[in-house]
Amino acid sequence: MKAAEEEFDYIVTGAGSAGCAVAARLSESGRYRVLLLEAGGKDRNPWIHVPMGFSRLFADPNVNWMYESEPEAALNGRTMYQPRGKVLGGTSSINGMVYMRGNAADYDEWRQRGCTGWDYDSVLPFFKKAENQQRGASEFHGVGGPLTVSDQPRRYELADRVVAAAIEAGLPPNDDFNGARQEGAGYFQSTTGKSRRWSTATAYLRPARNRASLVVRPNAQATRVVIENGTATGVTYISGGISRSARARGEVIVSGGVFNSPQILQLSGIGPADLLQRMGIEVIRDVPAVGNHLQDHFYVRLAYRCTRPVTMNELANSLPRKILATARYMLFKSGPLAANGVTAGAFARSDPRLERPDLQFNFSPFSYASRGPSGAVAHDFPGFSLSAVHLRPDARGTVLLKSPDPLVPPAIRFNFLQTQYDIQALIVGMRMVRAFTKQPSLASYVAEEIVPGSSVSSDAEFEESIRRNALSNLHPVGTCRMGLEGSDSVVDPRLRVHGVGRLRVVDAAIMPTVPAGNTNAPTIMIAEKAAAMILEDARVMA
Ligand SMILES: Cc1cc2nc3c(=O)[nH]c(=O)nc-3n(C[C@H](O)[C@H](O)[C@H](O)COP(=O)(O)OP(=O)(O)OC[C@H]3O[C@@H](n4cnc5c(N)ncnc54)[C@H](O)[C@@H]3O)c2cc1C
Numbered sequence: 001m002k003a004a005e006e007e008f009d010y011i012v013t014g015a016g017s018a019g020c021a022v023a024a025r026l027s028e029s030g031r032y033r034v035l036l037l038e039a040g041g042k043d044r045n046p047w048i049h050v051p052m053g054f055s056r057l058f059a060d061p062n063v064n065w066m067y068e069s070e071p072e073a074a075l076n077g078r079t080m081y082q083p084r085g086k087v088l089g090g091t092s093s094i095n096g097m098v099y100m101r102g103n104a105a106d107y108d109e110w111r112q113r114g115c116t117g118w119d120y121d122s123v124l125p126f127f128k129k130a131e132n133q134q135r136g137a138s139e140f141h142g143v144g145g146p147l148t149v150s151d152q153p154r155r156y157e158l159a160d161r162v163v164a165a166a167i168e169a170g171l172p173p174n175d176d177f178n179g180a181r182q183e184g185a186g187y188f189q190s191t192t193g194k195s196r197r198w199s200t201a202t203a204y205l206r207p208a209r210n211r212a213s214l215v216v217r218p219n220a221q222a223t224r225v226v227i228e229n230g231t232a233t234g235v236t237y238i239s240g241g242i243s244r245s246a247r248a249r250g251e252v253i254v255s256g257g258v259f260n261s262p263q264i265l266q267l268s269g270i271g272p273a274d275l276l277q278r279m280g281i282e283v284i285r286d287v288p289a290v291g292n293h294l295q296d297h298f299y300v301r302l303a304y305r306c307t308r309p310v311t312m313n314e315l316a317n318s319l320p321r322k323i324l325a326t327a328r329y330m331l332f333k334s335g336p337l338a339a340n341g342v343t344a345g346a347f348a349r350s351d352p353r354l355e356r357p358d359l360q361f362n363f364s365p366f367s368y369a370s371r372g373p374s375g376a377v378a379h380d381f382p383g384f385s386l387s388a389v390h391l392r393p394d395a396r397g398t399v400l401l402k403s404p405d406p407l408v409p410p411a412i413r414f415n416f417l418q419t420q421y422d423i424q425a426l427i428v429g430m431r432m433v434r435a436f437t438k439q440p441s442l443a444s445y446v447a448e449e450i451v452p453g454s455s456v457s458s459d460a461e462f463e464e465s466i467r468r469n470a471l472s473n474l475h476p477v478g479t480c481r482m483g484l485e486g487s488d489s490v491v492d493p494r495l496r497v498h499g500v501g502r503l504r505v506v507d508a509a510i511m512p513t514v515p516a517g518n519t520n521a522p523t524i525m526i527a528e529k530a531a532a533m534i535l536e537d538a539r540v541m542a
Contacts, residue, residue, distance in 0.1 A: 016090020102515025148193030388429025
């Protein structure tokens with residue numbers, strides 16, 4: 001059955017970190033009608049809005065695509081679980097809420113790769129435009145934007161100790177990782193406001209809910225971009241089991257995220273020609289970079305038994321404490337549920353000869369024995385974790401169709417640990433974590449190292465434990481990367497798909513390289529900049 005076709009100025013496929021922001025900005029003036037399609041439902045699950053509730057969403061099929069990567073040869077055949085938000089707000093509705101932009105030099109590097117307009121000085125105004133910074137406006141921060149960015153609701157004994165220990169180990173203190181300098185140790189800020197998650201659905205869609213120019217359609221999965229004579233003219237989508245289509249007078253903007261954006265381009269005939277032919281899809285344009293250059297941060301977790309009951313394990317293992325914590329949160333918006341899990345950490349270089357940090361350390365007041373379908377099962381004693389994240393891995397992977405059926409997930413391959421640097425950086429990271437735990441401020445809190453355990457001490461043993469335990473840090477990017485035409489890229493610096501009219505990709509997939517930090521804020525910056533460029537181009541065309 002086919003329903004009647006509607007017409008809009010812009011159609012955005014995917015209401016995630018980027019899609020919500022771009023659709024809200026395009027519809028803001030009321031001059032353009034915008035359709036925002038989202039495969040997932042409304043963000044009604046109450047745990048979405050409670051900062052500590054994110055662990056409840058990690059493997060909930062009602063809000064999560066729950067992808068699984070293909071087996072990784074260098075990781076003893078392990079697959080990498082890939083949660084991705086399938087709900088209004090996308091992954092910004094299920095993520096860990098750390099607000100981090102990466103290093104200024106990451107964006108200068110994008111510019112050096114030919115992406116004019118993407119150096120740090122050019123993108124900083126868009127970070128600031130998005131932002132409502134609790135600390136007030138400054139050279140680096142904005143106020144009055146849709147995205148509330150807050151300090152941790154309070155300081156925590158163990159987080160204080162970890163930060164002090166990292167400083168004792170030689171890192172400088174840093175009270176703003178998004179300010180003048182990235183290197184150092186300190187507390188992280190988060191995308192929360194009044195102790196609630198600030199997803200892009202909250203930030204951008206909620207204020208626009210009565211806007212006639214913005215039609216938000218949840219439970220509507222785009223299946224193909226319609227391309228006529230080399231120009232995108234609309235989309236087909238499935239909603240309520242019915243196949244529908246909508247026409248775009250202006251542009252189609254693909255914002256399905258790092259896995260689904262290349263998938264929908266490939267389904268629409270834009271991608272590696274040999275793959276499309278194998279799938280029986282008509283080749284509209286041979287763009288080998290679609291689904292290529294997948295890059296992600298890679299991390300290894302060290303877990304410690306703590307000598308004192310100052311961790312979240314005590315909460316996780318006690319029903320009365322859970323009831324109390326829930327009551328405190330509901331009544332006063334305070335207590336352990338008011339904080340996002342990753343409160344503090346550090347940035348450092350794995351080699352002093354490097355110009356910028358390539359390691360991030362994340363402290364979590366929680367340690368676990370195993371991670372099952374219902375989440376992580378905490379150790380039955382006080383414990384905490386310190387993760388070393390490699391921010392600049394050489395590894396590159398792919399996202400390629402497995403089937404021409406749009407409802408079949410694509411094949412995701414990371415190819416982690418392909419170079420000696422990728423292994424060495426993590427070994428150094430693990431040794432640095434060990435050094436932190438031996439400093440005066442932290443040593444008395446450490447009863448023993450549980451993972452990987454103090455018997456691991458040689459480089460070969462560290463490497464073995466990395467191959468056994470290290471994981472994707474869930475910051476994948478690059479599958480529709482930006483670059484100049486002819487440079488093995490998908491979109492140009494205005495995010496227009498090479499060789500196809502009126503079609504852009506706007507999300508984390510366009511990043512030419514992964515920034516050295518968490519990827520939600522950079523994705524929202526991309527959406528803000530994209531919206532400004534789209535509106536600018538519309539003015540020129542008018
Ligand atoms: C568990 C987890 C924790 C994380 N923690 C942090 C953190 O603390 N800080 C941080 O900065 N980053 C974090 N990240 C990463 C960050 O959230 C993502 O990089 C960012 O949200 C990506 O935004 P996006 O717009 O590219 O994709 P998404 O936000 O995933 O948006 C894509 C949207 O498109 C929808 N969609 C897909 N296909 C279709 C289709 N065919 N039709 C219609 N809709 C479709 C999806 O359902 C989704 O809503 C985390 C990620 C995960 C998974």
